[in-house]
Amino acid sequence: MKLHLLCLGMLAALLPVVDSAAPASSTVKRAAGGHPDLSGVWQFAIDLPPVALKKEVNGKVAVNTLDQSARQPAKIQIAGALPSTPAPEYKPEFQEKVKYLAEHESKTDEVFYCGKPGVPRIGPPRKIVQLPNEIIFFYEDISGDPYRIIPTDGRPHRKNPNPSYYGDSVAHWEGDTLVVDVTGFVDTSWFGEDGYFHTDAMHVIERLWRSGDNLVYQVTVEDPKVLARPWTEPPRIIKPSNDPLEESPKCVETDAGKLTNNDHHGQR
Amino acid sequence: MRHKLFGLRIGVLALSAAAFLWAHHSPSAEFDMTKKITLTGTLTSVDWINPHIKVAMEVKGESGKVENWGFESNPPAWFRRVGVSRADLAKAIGQTVKVEGVRSKDGSFYGYLQKIVLPDGTSLELVSPNAAQESGR
Numbered sequence: 001m002k003l004h005l006l007c008l009g010m011l012a013a014l015l016p017v018v019d020s021a022a023p024a025s026s027t028v029k030r031a032a033g034g035h036p037d038l039s040g041v042w043q044f045a046i047d048l049p050p051v052a053l054k055k056e057v058n059g060k061v062a063v064n065t066l067d068q069s070a071r072q073p074a075k076i077q078i079a080g081a082l083p084s085t086p087a088p089e090y091k092p093e094f095q096e097k098v099k100y101l102a103e104h105e106s107k108t109d110e111v112f113y114c115g116k117p118g119v120p121r122i123g124p125p126r127k128i129v130q131l132p133n134e135i136i137f138f139y140e141d142i143s144g145d146p147y148r149i150i151p152t153d154g155r156p157h158r159k160n161p162n163p164s165y166y167g168d169s170v171a172h173w174e175g176d177t178l179v180v181d182v183t184g185f186v187d188t189s190w191f192g193e194d195g196y197f198h199t200d201a202m203h204v205i206e207r208l209w210r211s212g213d214n215l216v217y218q219v220t221v222e223d224p225k226v227l228a229r230p231w232t233e234p235p236r237i238i239k240p241s242n243d244p245l246e247e248s249p250k251c252v253e254t255d256a257g258k259l260t261n262n263d264h265h266g267q268r
Numbered sequence: 269m270r271h272k273l274f275g276l277r278i279g280v281l282a283l284s285a286a287a288f289l290w291a292h293h294s295p296s297a298e299f300d301m302t303k304k305i306t307l308t309g310t311l312t313s314v315d316w317i318n319p320h321i322k323v324a325m326e327v328k329g330e331s332g333k334v335e336n337w338g339f340e341s342n343p344p345a346w347f348r349r350v351g352v353s354r355a356d357l358a359k360a361i362g363q364t365v366k367v368e369g370v371r372s373k374d375g376s377f378y379g380y381l382q383k384i385v386l387p388d389g390t391s392l393e394l395v396s397p398n399a400a401q402e403s404g405r
Contacts, residue, residue: 114319
């Protein structure tokens, strides 16, 4: 019995802190229809250089740093999150291809050349407008500023949508979680860095819910043609932001011709 | 002794910043990270574009001939989030600025901007993300 209690104690010590900021469902801010209100401006989540800016004016020094937590896996256990793994598992016959693509990213990745990252690589939305029958996601990205208008009225996916980077999306509520179902992708984008290619069979499920003032974003990627099993990414905590959306400047890639090797790069 | 240590710390910070150039491409694949350059000249343009902002300047070479230098730096979204807009740099167009950075390996008049000192003495510098803590802030 003592051993049993000791084991339980050790297990508890190993678990990270649960997201205690998660409120009881009754205290979540709700929209007119009774569902949680996900509307708002959320923290910028694409990759930016991990450097700070030191500004010196008349001898007065200030150092401005970036908070990139919205791009990173949550460092604490999140209530309601699905079990996740750090990386997808490809079928054995595709693992070399993934490695090759990752090692030649500056040659093989459309995003390197200002291409669209698509869903889910673009990450969580920067702004959400929640309406009674649809929810609208807005993004800021180096490739441009896409938006997604996602029906929540129970309609099915469109029939034969043209393939696209952001796919065909429909959403529904499962309790207090918005579940966005996305299909109809091009087969040229990657669903993540490190050469995570996919086929036109990719199916993405995004889950979004509130945790106190924050948003939680978690993605599952299915592609039975190339993945050994569906991949659920670690959840991310997205903080609210006071930084309004701004049109992204045009993207003109000029470095490729100057590179002396195929070194890895990272954007999102 | 205290000053020497401080100088060493600044040197380490500068190296860290060099290593932390944006990962859009590996910095060492394009720039010689071991050779810092410092140039003083006339700022001629500031392009606020992705994936890197670009500035151009005219620098009088050793022979007296004017060299047209170009620099790229972090993306516009980064500058925006550390509180710098295009106007903060563009106000110095036509005036003398000092730029520090690393030079392109292909030997062209091109580099990665790590620091710029504007005519009014304002200095903007890419530094290690730990600099805020290390400077006691």
